[in-house]
Amino acid sequence: MxxxxxxxxxxxxxxxxxxxxxxxxxxxxxxxxxxxxxxxxxxxxxxxxxxxxxxxxxxxxxxxxxxxxxxxxxxxxxxxxxxxxxxxxxxxxxxxxxxxxxxxxxxxxxxxxxxxxxxxxxxxxxxxxxxxxxxxxxxxxxxxxxxxxxxxxxxxxxxxxxxNPATTLLDKETGHGKPYEAFVYAAQVAEVEVDTETGEVEVLKIYAVHDCGKAINPMMVEGQIEGGIAMGIGYGLTENLVIEKGHVLNPQLANYIVPTALDVPPIESAIVEIPEPKGPFGAKGIGEPSLLPTAPAILNAIYDAVGVRIRDLPATPEKILAELEKLEKEKAK
Amino acid sequence: MTEASTHHIRFTLNGSEVSADVKANDTLLNVLREQLGYTGTKRGCETGECGACTVLVDGKAVNACLILAPKVDGRAIQTIEGLAKGAELHPLQKAFIEEGALQCGFCGPGMLMSAKALLDEIPNPTEDQVRRGISGNICRCTGYAKIVKAIMKASRQMARVGGEGA
Structure with a gap:
C-alpha cells in the first residue's frame, strides 16, 4: 500500500x-x-x-x-x-x-x-x-x-x-565564544509517498523557506536552494559511499545513486530577506544551508506516512522494510 | 588483420562532411574531442551513466562515450557546437540563460542535446515527459527545476515561432 x-x-x-x-x-x-x-x-x-x-x-x-x-x-x-x-x-x-x-x-x-x-x-x-x-x-x-x-x-x-571578520578565539576551557559573525535560518517541508510493500520512498514535493539576508540575485538564490534540495534528497534516500579496507566499493554513478530529474520533485521556494547589518547590502549567504533541512524533513515525512523512524542515512527501502516489519511484530504482541 | 585496426570513416558533423581515421576501439567521444577538437561535448563518467557526452546520432540522443567511432560511418552527428545558427542561439540555449538553468554548466551541453532530441520528437511535452527526457543526464548543482522550466519555455516559444511560420 x-x-x-x-x-x-x-x-x-x-x-x-x-x-x-x-x-x-x-x-x-x-x-x-x-x-x-x-x-x-x-x-x-x-x-x-x-x-x-x-x-x-x-x-x-x-x-x-x-x-x-x-x-x-x-x-x-x-x-x-x-x-x-x-x-x-x-x-x-x-x-x-x-x-x-x-x-x-x-x-x-x-x-x-x-x-x-x-x-x-x-x-x-x-x-x-x-x-x-x-x-x-x-x-x-x-x-x-x-x-x-x-x-x-x-x-x-x-x-x-x-x-576579515574579527578573529575571536574560543575559550579553551569551555569552548564558548562567538565562532561566527552571522547566521541564516530556514525551514523545509517534504511530502512523500512510501510504498509499504517495497519500502520505496517517492518525494512528491518540497517547500523551502530560506533567510539569506538581502538576496542580491534572487534567481540564483533560488537555483542554490533547488540544487541543495536535490543533494539533500540524495543524502536522505540514496547516496551512500561504501568503503571497505580503504577501497570505495561503489565509485560509479550506477552504484552511488545521485538523484535524476525524475527523483527531484517540484520545489516551491521562498526567500525571507532579513538584512544583516555587516553584510554587503545586507546580504548573508545561501550555498550550504539549502541542503541541510531536506533529509530530516523527508525522514519526518516517512514517520508521518508509515510510523517508522529511520535513524541511519540513507533511508533505503531495505531499512524502511526492516523497520516496518519490527513495527508489525510489536503490534502483533 | 592489421589494417582492420584503423577505419576511415565519413559522417556529417553539424551539417558538414567530415572524415577521420579511427581505431576500431575509439569512441565517438574521443574522436570528437581529441581528433576533431569538438570539446563542447563533455567527458564525464565514460561509462554511460552521467549523460555529459550526449550527442545526436541521426537525431537520436546517445552517449558518445558508449558508441564506437566506426559505427557512425555515414551517419549524421549533431553536437552542442551545432545547436546555435551562427550568432543566433537556439531557443533552448536562450531559455537556459533566461531561466538560470546552468550553474557550473558541466551537464549543460549534454542536457541541451537531450532536450533537443526530446523537443524534436515531442514538441509540446508535459513536465513529466521533460523530466523523463533528461533523466539520463545527471546534474549535481541545479536540482533540475530551472532546467525543466527552461525546456518547457523553449518548447512554447518554438511552437509560437513555428505557428507564425505556418
Missing amino acids: KKRGRGMACMYYPLGFTSYPNPSAAFAKYNPDGSATVLTGAQDIGQGSGTVLAQIAADTLGIPYDRISLIYGDTQAVPMDAGSVASRVTYIAGNAVKKACEQAKSILLDVAADMLGVLPHGLDVADGWVYLKDFPEKRVAIADVAKTAEVGRGRPAQGHGTY
Whole structure:
C-alpha cells in the first residue's frame, strides 16, 4: 500500500567563521572610458559568485553591471581569498569588493567635487554619472571624472579592500565564544509517498523557506536552494559511499545513486530577506544551508506516512522494510 | 588483420562532411574531442551513466562515450557546437540563460542535446515527459527545476515561432 506523509525540518547555519582568520581581498578601479575593473580572489565554481560580486561592484561604483569587468581565477594576478567554501563568498568577498569600490569611489568623488566646485559629501554616483544629491541635474560623466583623475590630477580612482571578520578565539576551557559573525535560518517541508510493500520512498514535493539576508540575485538564490534540495534528497534516500579496507566499493554513478530529474520533485521556494547589518547590502549567504533541512524533513515525512523512524542515512527501502516489519511484530504482541 | 585496426570513416558533423581515421576501439567521444577538437561535448563518467557526452546520432540522443567511432560511418552527428545558427542561439540555449538553468554548466551541453532530441520528437511535452527526457543526464548543482522550466519555455516559444511560420 502507498501511504503519504508530510514532515518538516528547520535549521540555522553560521556564516563568516571567526575562530581563525577568514579574509577576502579585492581591488577596483574606474577606467577612463567609464567602465570599471574589479579583481577578486573569490572563484566562481558555478554558484554565480562572479555575477553577485559584479552586481555589488556595479551598485557601489554607480556604473551599469555590463560595464564591470570582473577578473578572477588567476592567483598570480588577483588578491588573496580564503576560498569558495563555507557559504562565505557573497558575505566576505562581497564585503571586500564593496570596500575596494568605496575607496575608488571616494577618490572619484573628490576629483568630481573639484571639477564641479562643490563638496564631495554632497555627491553620489549612479548610472555612469556623478551627481549632486540635492540637485541631480548638476552632474558629470564618470568617464570624464575618471579621465581627469588619472591624467589631470595624477590620482587614479582606484581602491583596495580586505574583509576579515574579527578573529575571536574560543575559550579553551569551555569552548564558548562567538565562532561566527552571522547566521541564516530556514525551514523545509517534504511530502512523500512510501510504498509499504517495497519500502520505496517517492518525494512528491518540497517547500523551502530560506533567510539569506538581502538576496542580491534572487534567481540564483533560488537555483542554490533547488540544487541543495536535490543533494539533500540524495543524502536522505540514496547516496551512500561504501568503503571497505580503504577501497570505495561503489565509485560509479550506477552504484552511488545521485538523484535524476525524475527523483527531484517540484520545489516551491521562498526567500525571507532579513538584512544583516555587516553584510554587503545586507546580504548573508545561501550555498550550504539549502541542503541541510531536506533529509530530516523527508525522514519526518516517512514517520508521518508509515510510523517508522529511520535513524541511519540513507533511508533505503531495505531499512524502511526492516523497520516496518519490527513495527508489525510489536503490534502483533 | 592489421589494417582492420584503423577505419576511415565519413559522417556529417553539424551539417558538414567530415572524415577521420579511427581505431576500431575509439569512441565517438574521443574522436570528437581529441581528433576533431569538438570539446563542447563533455567527458564525464565514460561509462554511460552521467549523460555529459550526449550527442545526436541521426537525431537520436546517445552517449558518445558508449558508441564506437566506426559505427557512425555515414551517419549524421549533431553536437552542442551545432545547436546555435551562427550568432543566433537556439531557443533552448536562450531559455537556459533566461531561466538560470546552468550553474557550473558541466551537464549543460549534454542536457541541451537531450532536450533537443526530446523537443524534436515531442514538441509540446508535459513536465513529466521533460523530466523523463533528461533523466539520463545527471546534474549535481541545479536540482533540475530551472532546467525543466527552461525546456518547457523553449518548447512554447518554438511552437509560437513555428505557428507564425505556418
